[in-house]
Amino acid sequence: MSYPNYSTSHTTSPSAPPMPKPQSQSQPQSAIAYPYQPPPPQSNYGYNYGQPPPTGGYGGGPYGYPPSFPPGTHPEVIRSFQMVDMDRSGFIDAKELQQALSSGYQRFSLRTIRLLMFLFKNPNNDLRIGPKEFTDLWSCLGHWRAIFERFDRDRSGKIDATELRDALYSLGYAVPPSVLQVLISKYDEQRGQLSFDCFVECGMIVKGLTEKFKEKDTQYSGSATLSYETFMTMVIPFLVAE
Amino acid sequence: MSYPNYSTSHTTSPSAPPMPKPQSQSQPQSAIAYPYQPPPPQSNYGYNYGQPPPTGGYGGGPYGYPPSFPPGTHPEVIRSFQMVDMDRSGFIDAKELQQALSSGYQRFSLRTIRLLMFLFKNPNNDLRIGPKEFTDLWSCLGHWRAIFERFDRDRSGKIDATELRDALYSLGYAVPPSVLQVLISKYDEQRGQLSFDCFVECGMIVKGLTEKFKEKDTQYSGSATLSYETFMTMVIPFLVAE
Numbered sequence: 339m340s341y342p343n344y345s346t347s348h349t350t351s352p353s354a355p356p357m358p359k360p361q362s363q364s365q366p367q368s369a370i371a372y373p374y375q376p377p378p379p380q381s382n383y384g385y386n387y388g389q390p391p392p393t394g395g396y397g398g399g400p401y402g403y404p405p406s407f408p409p410g411t412h413p414e415v416i417r418s419f420q421m422v423d424m425d426r427s428g429f430i431d432a433k434e435l436q437q438a439l440s441s442g443y444q445r446f447s448l449r450t451i452r453l454l455m456f457l458f459k460n461p462n463n464d465l466r467i468g469p470k471e472f473t474d475l476w477s478c479l480g481h482w483r484a485i486f487e488r489f490d491r492d493r494s495g496k497i498d499a500t501e502l503r504d505a506l507y508s509l510g511y512a513v514p515p516s517v518l519q520v521l522i523s524k525y526d527e528q529r530g531q532l533s534f535d536c537f538v539e540c541g542m543i544v545k546g547l548t549e550k551f552k553e554k555d556t557q558y559s560g561s562a563t564l565s566y567e568t569f570m571t572m573v574i575p576f577l578v579a580e
Numbered sequence: 581m582s583y584p585n586y587s588t589s590h591t592t593s594p595s596a597p598p599m600p601k602p603q604s605q606s607q608p609q610s611a612i613a614y615p616y617q618p619p620p621p622q623s624n625y626g627y628n629y630g631q632p633p634p635t636g637g638y639g640g641g642p643y644g645y646p647p648s649f650p651p652g653t654h655p656e657v658i659r660s661f662q663m664v665d666m667d668r669s670g671f672i673d674a675k676e677l678q679q680a681l682s683s684g685y686q687r688f689s690l691r692t693i694r695l696l697m698f699l700f701k702n703p704n705n706d707l708r709i710g711p712k713e714f715t716d717l718w719s720c721l722g723h724w725r726a727i728f729e730r731f732d733r734d735r736s737g738k739i740d741a742t743e744l745r746d747a748l749y750s751l752g753y754a755v756p757p758s759v760l761q762v763l764i765s766k767y768d769e770q771r772g773q774l775s776f777d778c779f780v781e782c783g784m785i786v787k788g789l790t791e792k793f794k795e796k797d798t799q800y801s802g803s804a805t806l807s808y809e810t811f812m813t814m815v816i817p818f819l820v821a822e
Binding site for chain 2: 352459513516517520521524543544547548551555560561562563564565566567569571573574575576577
């Protein structure tokens with residue numbers, strides 16, 4: 339199987355993407371950007387699929403409950419989890435997750451919550467989130483919130499399509515214009531303005547699908563050959579996440 | 581670009597799939613079934629992606645309102661449409677579609693309704709359904725209802741996973757076991773029993789994704805090479821159909 343020979347360069351240890359410099363136009367444009375070091379936003383939005391967001395960074399000491407929280411988890415994270423895990427089972431469901439996140443962030447729609455659960459769940463616990471997954475999710479949302487606020491320059495609580503593109507880019511996802519258009523076309527009722535909830539939903543869809551596709555694009559060429567069965571099993575879990 | 585050489589035979593004019601013969605085991609099993617003539621359900625569920633369901637067949641005469649109903653549309657279809665199209669604009673939205681279908685079928689979930697709208701909409705009217713699309717949808721649901729009832733042998737209003745497989749097969753979709761498992765795993769709360777609403781949702785997901793994939797599988801080999809951009813723009817409309 340041959341891949342189109344339009345890939346430029348590869349490295350085996352991609353580094354985290356830098357924050358974009360929206361004013362810079364100094365770098366030349368190229369057909370496909372590789373490796374995962376993204377070009378500035380003005381360049382094309384090629385196949386630098388991006389990096390997972392950093393985790394951790396909340397500091398704090400070890401906590402006794404529940405025992406499976408990672409060492410150093412911030413007390414606010416543990417408190418938010420404890421508040422909704424009334425039976426102290428160490429696991430929470432979708433509605434409890436919605437409630438737990440509302441103390442640190444906001445009330446996300448149940449649709450976004452289910453997408454978050456799908457992407458962050460432990461494979462052995464399909465319908466519930468444990469301390470480790472909750473901590474990862476909290477940390478990821480903290481990073482995304484900071485990105486969102488950087489691009490919400492007028493502090494309106496909303497970003498537009500261009501800002502969504504740049505925000506996703508900051509997260510390491512260089513989304514082609516056609517993909518961005520399909521994404522934002524679904525939020526017409528909000529006149530192209532996305533709340534943090536919608537931003538997280540859009541971003542998590544991009545993150546989840548990009549990671550799935552990357553697994554199949556073993557050559558990092560920007561293309562992948564998929565069997566019908568592979569395609570269907572990749573995609574369906576996203577569709578019926580509710 | 582080469583495709584794996586496991587395709588058997590091709591025809592340029594695939595015919596509609598026959599109804600399955602669940603008791604028959606006479607045909608030999610093959611790795612991948614081609615063309616779209618499906619093997620019996622006991623054979624593998626290879627890459628006979630299936631056919632669109634038949635449309636029409638409701639008979640009836642020409643009706644004056646709205647003028648764009650296809651000739652011969654059954655009066656019940658027109659009446660159901662008219663009932664909810666209060667402003668006689670000739671278009672209905674998701675909630676109106678839900679109401680219109682409830683007179684002939686049942687009250688579908690809004691999630692299923694939005695999936696139906698996405699699959700049957702006129703590309704020029706993203707958020708509304710016109711007479712032509714409504715008639716096609718009504719006809720398709722009639723066909724699917726008949727299939728569902730055939731497999732709901734105890735008339736419980738539910739079918740199980742095996743019956744879902746056979747029902748989808750009757751509709752021309754030979755769903756691989758792994759895909760079926762991903763589909764039904766999302767309905768765990770119903771103990772593997774699917775209502776007609778869920779059956780339509782499952783089936784429409786299979787129908788929509790299979791048709792999209794077939795467009796890219798120009799060799800009918802059961803595989804397709806997709807660019808990242810193509811993959812994302814194919815899939816995202818299904819994800820954010822609400």
